[in-house]
Amino acid sequence: MTDQEAPQAASEATLAPAPAQPRAPRDILGYLVLITGVGALGWGAVAAVGTGWGYWEYTSGLKGVAGAFLLGVAAILIGLVQEWRVRKSATPPLGARRWVGMLVALVYVGWVGTFLVKALTVPAIHDVSTDLADPPAFVTLQLRADNWDAVPGADDAKMRGLTPEQRWAMVHQKAYGDIRSVRVNEPVQRVVAKAERLAKARGWDVAKSLPAEGRLEATETSAFFQFKDDVVLRVRPSDTGEGSIVDMRSVSRVGQSDLGMNAKRVRSFLADLTGTVTAAQ
Template identity: 40%
Template sequence: MKTSTKVILVFVICQILILVGSPFGYRSGLFDLMTALGGFAIAFAGGALCLLAIIGLVIAGLVRKQPLDKGALIVATVLALVPVGFVLPQLQKANSVPPIHDITTNPMDPPVFFEIKKRRVHALNDLVYGDAERSAEDMEALQDEFYPDLETLLTPLTVAESLAQSEAVLRQMGLEIINVDPALGVVEATDTTQWFQFKDDLIVRIRSESGQTLIDLRSVSRVGQSDLGVNAERIRRFLQGFQSPSS
């Protein structure tokens, strides 16, 4: 029993190393994105397999009345839960959001990027709203279904005041400000994800119309078909922060 427990413990440690090593390998250029995501899948499957093996080992020990290395089993169980607990919510999230990566508060007239275009030369995703797989109308329908709360923000602030507040909110959110253009009424910024350090670009467009100030946003991932809802959540955080600025 002790030998089996040690084998499980070594195996689950390998899954942890795969889980942690996958994003670092991608970021350092050792392998591509699909390989890194495959590493996550392997770590998840390995962690789940370890949990099943631990359950089987405990049952066998109880039936045969053989001593168990309880300390090692507890450690192995905790470690096995790490990849399972990390990857499973991502899989659940992927199944609960549409497989798109370009989100805006105004699908009929999405904001256009300016300065950030220069930084997306090697991006796998372009900045065209809609593509051969999904038209702009399809994108709008998906947004209406999954993100109906994301709409143009009307504010009593002037364009200049809105521009300054937008920049402040984005900085509070931790985004890198790329461009602030008062003439165009836009703020462009880039967000970097923690694990894989993916770059997602966001633009705030501010316009005056019929005596009102209208604020629209667009957040686009440079990599990946599905953003797992990150772009919508980023826009949502901005809207909440803009309407309830911290002092």
Template identity: 30%
Template sequence: MRNKVKPIRSGVWTMHLGLFTASITLLTIIFHRTMGLDTLVALNLFILSFVTAGFVFFLGIFTLTKVWKHGKPGGSNALMGMLVAVVLLMWPLIILHISSNYPAINDITTDLSDPPQFVMLHKNRPPGTNSLTYPGEILAAQQREAYKNINSLQFNRSSEEILKLVKLTLLNMNMSVVGVMNVDNTEFDYWQIEAIDRTSFIGFIDDVVVRVKQTNDKSVVDIRSLSRYGKFDLGCNAGRIEKFQQELISKVLSTVPTA
């Protein structure tokens, strides 16, 4: 009776490590999106998963080489682990490819000369987050080059009317409003709303501030959107501002000015 040849051990390890890495990645997404896992912890787990996936891929190549040379079973295990690794590695590779189409900025505003400033979101801010202070002209120049159509909005309505529509727009976009404040400036008074928004898939948090300023018989609306983590945003902040402006314009056009 012939002894059954055991699959090559490295092939079994390739499969098990691949499935384990996929499980860690999936659980990280779920815990961050729904259970409040710290973003820095989640980012480190993602990095660990991608590094492990790279190791799994090369371990699979090593295993297939041994299978080819010595005719031992275990090639299917190696291929399964390598397939999982390739799927995981496609994620950062796709992000890197997409990022080449966008500038390396994470802070977008409709008013580059006097961007809205965060006030309320300074409180209880987690460590390791991006600064809420606007970086200045270098970033502004990059935005001018990349997003030429992002500008302030003006409406022939009072600031109080527009403020209500701004808040409604933020809520309709599923943002969490942190607070509303009236700022008494030496030059002009204005209303300010601060909110946070989450990306749809993983749930990364971005910070948003909207300023409603009364000038004569018009209200000027400016918005600023800032990624809480990371140096680039893949166009997310600009997309959020454009969507906000479109929805706000729609709400203004669908309502009647108060006397």
């Protein structure tokens, strides 16, 4: 090669196009995970809100929430499989869509999962009272007609021969033994008036407040499903005439299990009402 040919060869080598870099494959599964994850959240939200607005029965709404839960689980599993695959790929696709979809699905699945766990740890009852022998009675509001249907324990040999009310009392006592009548060192009328203020502050719909009779009835409505739970408060003077004995009952209008919400409501309300809750003797 002559001295003139060498620069020409070098120039041609410089101008030669570089070999094309392999393009990253389209992230089809990433799109799928994103759509599935967001779709699960949307489906669950529509199922809950639609129930609250009266577009369908609550049972259909719960089925929608359950279906969305399974869809969210599928989004997470697909995303994990895709993550395992791309780690072995020479040209892995961007993972932003996949991780966003998985995160959205995880938030929804985790939220619904807390209720599923709760359902496994509380009894399938929807009626909670501080007085099991003589629960406060509803007068203005009505106790649901099927309140004593399907009470747990019908097939339990230990409860054989017991009435539904007796089985309810046994199940209730075992699960919520801390929920009992409380004593308040104030007269009956003042206690009921305070209870009415607390109920309104919590956004409850007060159906009847009768301080002279020692009775308050109200309804709390949940945010999404618009489930309604009825509450009755019974306040009577103590045997010694000093202070009052307060009993409270909270009942869900629909469903068999309340996921512990009525017990939580009774504990919280009585704690606010009394300041320091002590069992009545």
